Amino acid sequence: MTYTPTTDTAQHTDLDAPLQLLTPEGERRHDARLEPWIADLDAEALQGLYRDMAIARRVDAEGVALQRQGQLGLWAPAQGQEAIQIASARACRPDDFLFPSYRELGVLLVRGAAPADLVLSWRGEVLSTYDPHELHAAPPQIIIGAQALHAVGYAMGVQRDGGDQVAVAYFGDGATSQGDVNEAMVFGSSFGAPVVFVCSNNQWAISEPVTVQSKFPIAGRAPGFGIPSLRVDGNDVLACTAAMRWALDHARRGEGPAFLEAVTYRMGPHTTSDDPTRYRDSAELEKWRTRDPLLRLEAHLREIDAFDDAFRADVDADALSYTTQMRAAAVGATTRPPLALLDSVYAEPHTGIDEEREHFAAYLAGFADEETR
Amino acid sequence: MPEMTMGKALGAGLRQAMADDDRVLIMGEDVGRLGGVFRITDGLLDEFGAARVIDTPLAESGIVGTAVGLALRGFRPVVEIQFDGFVYPAFDQIVCQVAKLHYRTGGKVRLPITIRIPWAGGVGAAEHHSESPEAYFVHTAGLRVVAVSNPQDAYTMLRQAIASDDPVIFFEPKRLYHAKGEVDLAGHVADAAPLGLARVVREGTDVTLLTYGAQVTTAMDAATAAEDDGISIEVIDLRSLSPVDYRTVTASVRKTGRVVVTHEAAREAGVGAELIASVTEKCFHYLESAPVRVTGHDIPYPPAKLERHHLPDLDRILDAVDRVLDRPHSLSEVAQ
Ligand SMILES: Cc1ncc(C[n+]2csc(CCOP(=O)(O)OP(=O)(O)O)c2C)c(N)n1
Numbered sequence: 038m039t040y041t042p043t044t045d046t047a048q049h050t051d052l053d054a055p056l057q058l059l060t061p062e063g064e065r066r067h068d069a070r071l072e073p074w075i076a077d078l079d080a081e082a083l084q085g086l087y088r089d090m091a092i093a094r095r096v097d098a099e100g101v102a103l104q105r106q107g108q109l110g111l112w113a114p115a116q117g118q119e120a121i122q123i124a125s126a127r128a129c130r131p132d133d134f135l136f137p138s139y140r141e142l143g144v145l146l147v148r149g150a151a152p153a154d155l156v157l158s159w160r161g162e163v164l165s166t167y168d169p170h171e172l173h174a175a176p177p178q179i180i181i182g183a184q185a186l187h188a189v190g191y192a193m194g195v196q197r198d199g200g201d202q203v204a205v206a207y208f209g210d211g212a213t214s215q216g217d218v219n220e221a222m223v224f225g226s227s228f229g230a231p232v233v234f235v236c237s238n239n240q241w242a243i244s245e246p247v248t249v250q251s252k253f254p255i256a257g258r259a260p261g262f263g264i265p266s267l268r269v270d271g272n273d274v275l276a277c278t279a280a281m282r283w284a285l286d287h288a289r290r291g292e293g294p295a296f297l298e299a300v301t302y303r304m305g306p307h308t309t310s311d312d313p314t315r316y317r318d319s320a321e322l323e324k325w326r327t328r329d330p331l332l333r334l335e336a337h338l339r340e341i342d343a344f345d346d347a348f349r350a351d352v353d354a355d356a357l358s359y360t361t362q363m364r365a366a367a368v369g370a371t372t373r374p375p376l377a378l379l380d381s382v383y384a385e386p387h388t389g390i391d392e393e394r395e396h397f398a399a400y401l402a403g404f405a406d407e408e409t410r
Numbered sequence: 411m412p413e414m415t416m417g418k419a420l421g422a423g424l425r426q427a428m429a430d431d432d433r434v435l436i437m438g439e440d441v442g443r444l445g446g447v448f449r450i451t452d453g454l455l456d457e458f459g460a461a462r463v464i465d466t467p468l469a470e471s472g473i474v475g476t477a478v479g480l481a482l483r484g485f486r487p488v489v490e491i492q493f494d495g496f497v498y499p500a501f502d503q504i505v506c507q508v509a510k511l512h513y514r515t516g517g518k519v520r521l522p523i524t525i526r527i528p529w530a531g532g533v534g535a536a537e538h539h540s541e542s543p544e545a546y547f548v549h550t551a552g553l554r555v556v557a558v559s560n561p562q563d564a565y566t567m568l569r570q571a572i573a574s575d576d577p578v579i580f581f582e583p584k585r586l587y588h589a590k591g592e593v594d595l596a597g598h599v600a601d602a603a604p605l606g607l608a609r610v611v612r613e614g615t616d617v618t619l620l621t622y623g624a625q626v627t628t629a630m631d632a633a634t635a636a637e638d639d640g641i642s643i644e645v646i647d648l649r650s651l652s653p654v655d656y657r658t659v660t661a662s663v664r665k666t667g668r669v670v671v672t673h674e675a676a677r678e679a680g681v682g683a684e685l686i687a688s689v690t691e692k693c694f695h696y697l698e699s700a701p702v703r704v705t706g707h708d709i710p711y712p713p714a715k716l717e718r719h720h721l722p723d724l725d726r727i728l729d730a731v732d733r734v735l736d737r738p739h740s741l742s743e744v745a746q
Contacts, residue, residue, distance in 0.1 A: 125731055164514040170473035175482065178513055180506045187507070188480020197461050197485070204479070216499070220472035227467055362535075382551050384575035388606055389653035390551075402657070 055268045055300045056273035061328045063336025071269075072278035080343035086127065086274050087334050087344075088352050090119040091144040094331060095356035096155060097305075099363055100142070104309040108367045109159040114142045114305035117272070118237055120330035121299035123147060124277035125205065125235050128285055133203045135174045136184035140237070140303075148172045152359055153366035162370050182208055182215030185234065189221045191228035192288075203288045204232045211242025213258065214250045222262040222294070229293035233284040234259070236296070237271060239303040244316040259296035271299025272330040300310050302328070308383050373403055411594050417587040419561035420450045420526075421567035422595060424488065428458050434572055435480060436525075437464040437473060438490030447492055448528055448587055470500035474525065478507050481521045488524045488572055495538030497527055501546070508577045509552030524571045524578045529557070530623060530674050531723055532585040534714040540584075542675035542713055547579045548652045548684065555652040556605060557581040559626035561591040563609075563649060570605040576604075583624035608655035610662065614644035617731050618662040620671045620685055622648040625722065629672060632727040642730060651681055657684070660692050667698035668734040672722050677705040702730040 057066050058075070093115065100112040122143025126135065137144045141287075142155060158177075159240040165176035178184040188206035193204050212218050213236060225232045235254055240247050251258070259266035265287065269280040275325065277299060284295035302325040306313045338344035379394045411626030414422070428434045436451055436458075442465035455463040470491060477487035482569050491497045497504070503523065511519050531540030547555045554576050558564040564582065571578035603609070611626060612633050621629045626647045633643035648654060653695050663669055669689055671682040682703040689701060704722040712720050732739035 059482075065610050136479075163516065165516075169515060170518065176511075176519075180502065183475060183503065183507055184580070186503065187479040188476025188481065189472075190476030190481075191483045192479070192482025193464075194480045194485050198483070216469075217471055217475055217503075220467070220469040220475070223467045223469060224472050224476050247685065366588075381513050383554070384512055384520050384522075386515065387554075387576075387641045392656075402495060 041108035055298075056276050056280065057270040057273050058279060059273045059333050059337055060334050063333045063340060065337065068276075071276055071279035071283075074116075074282040075275055078278070080338070080341055083334065083338060083341075084343055084348065086123060086278070086281060087331070087338060088355060089123040089127065089147060089329050090274065090334065091352045092125060092356045092359055093119045093146055095360055096146065096363065098141060098154060099360040100155065100159070101305070101309060103156065103364060103367050104159070108364075109156060110161050111159055111169070112309045113307070114303070114309070115140050115142050115256075117302045117304035117325065117330070118239055119143050120274040121271040121301055122236050124274045125207075125281040125297070125299075125337045128281035129205060130202070132173055132248065133205060133285070134188070135187040135205045135207070136191070137174060137177050137207045138181075138184065138209060138212070139177045139179050140209070141177065142332035144207065145172075145174060145177075146396045150173045153370075155361050156367040157370060160367055160370055172224045182212040182217040182221075183223035184208065185212070185218045186224070188232050188234075189225045189228075189230050189294075192225065192232040192294075193228055194408055195231055196228070198315055200216070202231070203285050204230075205235060207235045207237065209242060210238040210240070210247045210250055210255060212236070213255050216303035222259065222264055222296075224304045225294035226263040229291070231288040231291070232293060233281070233288050234264070234296045237301055238298050239278070239301050241303055241307065241313075241317065243311060254298065256296060261362060264294045265297050266298065266399065268298045268300065271301030272328045272333070274330055274334055301330075339382045411588055413592050413717070414561055415588050415590050416558070416561045416564045417448060417450055419565040419591075419593045420568055420582060421452055421454070423452050423565040423594070423607065424451060424673050425457065426452060426595070427488070427569050428454065428462065428570040430649045431486065432462075433526050433662045434486045434488060435462050435464060435486060437466050437477060439466060439468055439473070439492050441465060441490050442562075445530070447488055448584070450526075450582075451453050453488065458746065468494055470498075474500040474503040474508060474523075477523050477542055478503065478511070478521060481523050482519065486524075486572060487523045487525065487735070491525060491527045493539045494527050494529045494541040494543060497525075497528070497543060504553070504579075505550050506644050509550045511699075512576070513552055520536065520575045521577050522572070522575045524568070524574075524580055526568075526580045528584050528587075529581040530583050530585065530715050531711060532624060532674075534717070536714070537711070542676060543653055544581060548681055552577070553652060554578045554579070554605070554650070554651050557623040558649070559583065559623055561589070561593045565593050565595065566597070566599065566602045567605060567649065569599045570602065573599060574605060581623060585624040586627070589627070595740060604651040605654050605675070608649055608658040609647045610644060611647050612643070612645040614642035614666065616642045616666055617644070617668040617670060617734055618666045619643050619645045619727070619731075620648060620659065620669065621645070621673060622651060622681075623674070625672050625674060626716070628722065628724055629727060631659045632724045632731070635724060636728060636731060641685065641735065643731065654685065654688070656688060656692060659689060661681055663689055664691045668728065669697070669701035670704060670730045671701065672704040672727055672730075674706050674721055676708045677703055680705060699736060702733050704729040704730045
């Protein structure tokens with residue numbers, strides 16, 4: 038490799054061996070850089086991570102099912118990516134502000150999103166659900182990479198307020214080709230903003246393999262912007278937790294941005310509209326199946342005697358409770374009245390919209406008789 | 411009241427807005443040490459410091475995108491795009507993010523961002539330095555779009571734009587940066603006419619001439635010249651392009667029955683098309699003749715030596731006035 042890394046000792050961008058603390062078989066590995074960051078994680082904490090990941094997986098399956106049953110217009114599956122989503126969000130403080138893409142359902146779960154928050158926009162009832170200021174999470178972003186700049190701007194605001202929050206930008210491997218992500222790294226680095234970039238490299242941008250986006254390990258780009266980075270096994274929840282804690286600490290201490298590349302895999306289709314059999318072979322999928330983030334944590338928990346039937350039943354019950362509410366929210370959703378479509382275009386009165394509402398209301402009123410008849 | 415250039419009035423507006431509210435930030439390329447390439451932000455860095463007057467990297471999407479994040483954090487960023495032709499790299503952030511986040515979140519997120527754009531031609535500039543992109547933004551719901559035409563409006567409307575909880579695209583005609591006028595610096599923003607209001611610059615009875623920005627000056631010259639021919643032109647400075655103040659516009663059209671619209675931007679699907687469609691819908695029965703547009707040609711902005719043939723001048727406006735009055739005009743012999 039020919040790039041020149043920054044002097045930060047946490048720098049690590051080896052393509053073939055992302056940092057790991059848990060092997061696919063669930064064995065603990067030693068890594069002097071990462072270990073100190075998770076020294077406090079006891080069995081109970083590990084169970085908590087497992088619980089969140091298991092719920093995320095069930096939520097994802099329920100989302101796909103609801104879409105297949107015609108209850109949702111679309112769903113973007115996250116199966117396989119639970120470790121980085123849960124670990125990174127859990128490593129944050131509640132007042133850190135997160136900027137997710139459409140696939141970070143695990144992040145929203147950790148943030149306390151209500152079940153309805155995960156389905157009403159995919160159903161097409163609203164454009165977004167929760168109040169970003171309450172959850173400290175921006176609405177899921179669909180324009181690829183745009184949120185990276187929002188995160189940096191937020192972080193610049195934190196600097197000006199003298200706060201110690203961190204902003205976190207989530208995006209995929211495809212997004213790293215976007216100007217906005219690159220501009221975000223320039224701004225973040227130039228201003229030393231407290232921002233963490235989390236790239237979930239799930240190997241595919243719809244049908245395009247990551248090699249179309251980059252001939253170089255993605256984490257290896259950040260040093261070129263003056264941003265230290267880590268390349269971690271994105272299916273290893275321990276490594277993800279450690280790396281995210283390092284990154285957050287780096288940013289919170291005023292050292293500027295940090296960048297994580299989580300090497301992971303999207304097990305399902307890009308969205309429920311996608312057919313991955315057209316572009317990837319089943320051998321690849323099977324290979325990644327053996328690296329499943331949940332199975333490896335389960336194996337580890339069994340190893341340390343922290344996984345039994347009672348625990349599994351308990352997690353199942355939590356997941357079921359959440360998905361039941363999700364389903365109820367989707368099936369029971371009531372569509373807002375037609376005039377609602379003209380709401381909230383502007384914060385202040387706007388004569389154009391006011392007139393449009395008046396005319397549309399008059400038009401709608403013409404049907405009032407019909408409905409009562 | 412002091413007399414000052416429009417450039418100075420804009421600077422004074424920024425200074426006052428920053429003094430009034432410490433959440434107001436200035437950001438853009440060269441806005442700090444240099445005071446902006448037009449010196450509009452001159453002195454603000456020394457007065458308010460680098461945390462509030464931010465020399466950004468040279469990245470327009472980055473400037474607007476980070477302004478979104480700052481607004482989410484509770485700031486009121488005032489962004490300077492160096493020249494009209496450089497707003498396009500930021501188009502995605504403006505149209506997809508700035509314009510839509512309030513709607514998307516059902517009003518839970520407000521983006522009080524002002525995007526200042528030194529704008530339009532007539533200054534003999536290089537390529538990409540004389541564009542009139544206003545129609546793109548007018549077409550985008552969620553943005554307010556305003557254009558100023560004199561120092562007083564520049565001062566007042568900039569403060570109003572910054573105070574607005576909506577994002578505002580703020581067009582500043584480069585051609586008028588050095589134009590002077592009296593400015594009441596003491597007036598309260600709350601007492602001024604609301605941001606969306608048009609202004610009747612000159613009253614008249616025969617023809618309503620609708621325009622905005624630097625074309626207001628040309629329109630006034632045309633109205634003065636027409637007077638010699640006994641034609642009375644009412645000139646309206648729209649000031650706000652989204653929303654348009656149709657109350658003022660239609661009141662005038664109902665009086666005159668004849669409409670000419672003039673702007674520098676190209677004709678096709680331009681602001682003039684929208685104005686005429688709306689005026690026709692709203693006061694068809696008052697119209698004595700078909701409304702006419704006097705605009706830039708439907709071409710990319712031409713080289714400086716030819717721009718005077720592109721920009722609608724006094725004579726082209728008067729020719730259009732002749733058309734709506736059914737007097738002999740340049741197209742009389744041309745099959746229309
Ligand atoms: C600006 C933009 N261009 C194209 C798309 C269409 N699109 C949606 S997702 C996607 C692939 C994104 O890949 P990646 O960033 O790796 O994220 P992933 O979906 O794999 O999580 C594309 C091309 C879009 N949403 N936004």
